[in-house]
Amino acid sequence: MSDAVYSEINFHITWHTKSSLPMITESIENRLYQYLTHRILQTPGARLHAVGGISTHVHIGVSLQPDVLVSDWVGKLKGSSSYYINHEVQPKALQWQRGYGIVTFGTKDLPWVVEYIRNQKEHHRNGSVYERLERFSEVG
Numbered sequence: 001m002s003d004a005v006y007s008e009i010n011f012h013i014t015w016h017t018k019s020s021l022p023m024i025t026e027s028i029e030n031r032l033y034q035y036l037t038h039r040i041l042q043t044p045g046a047r048l049h050a051v052g053g054i055s056t057h058v059h060i061g062v063s064l065q066p067d068v069l070v071s072d073w074v075g076k077l078k079g080s081s082s083y084y085i086n087h088e089v090q091p092k093a094l095q096w097q098r099g100y101g102i103v104t105f106g107t108k109d110l111p112w113v114v115e116y117i118r119n120q121k122e123h124h125r126n127g128s129v130y131e132r133l134e135r136f137s138e139v140g
Helices: 026-041 069-090 105-117 120-126
Strands: 011-016 047-054 057-063 103-107
Touching: 011 069, 011 120, 026 047, 026 069, 047 105, 047 120, 057 105, 057 120, 103 105, 103 120
Parallel strands: none
Antiparallel strands: 011 057, 011 103, 047 057
């Protein structure tokens, strides 16, 4: 990609565990989020804003350059993170459901989206979830 490109392409991405089972336990949660953070920061031009979630799903706020093929990128994040958890942290602990949800948002909404991601447990406990940011593909 040319060095002369300016972009503000912000994404909120979410995906669920297999059958939405509570697989993201306290014993793997921090390692999972650290791994996702590390992998996202390895993406040239990616700006990570937040990673969070609850026991059944993950939320990511990120800005990506226009040359990133998002569907492939998300697939690699999902595959490598489950491989890492299952081989380095706890065998057979994590499987992801097929599909994901993705919503773009304006830079002026970034603080709100980051707060939403960082406080997922509270939002779900209080029933104050934002449905648009909770949706994911129900394929397979």
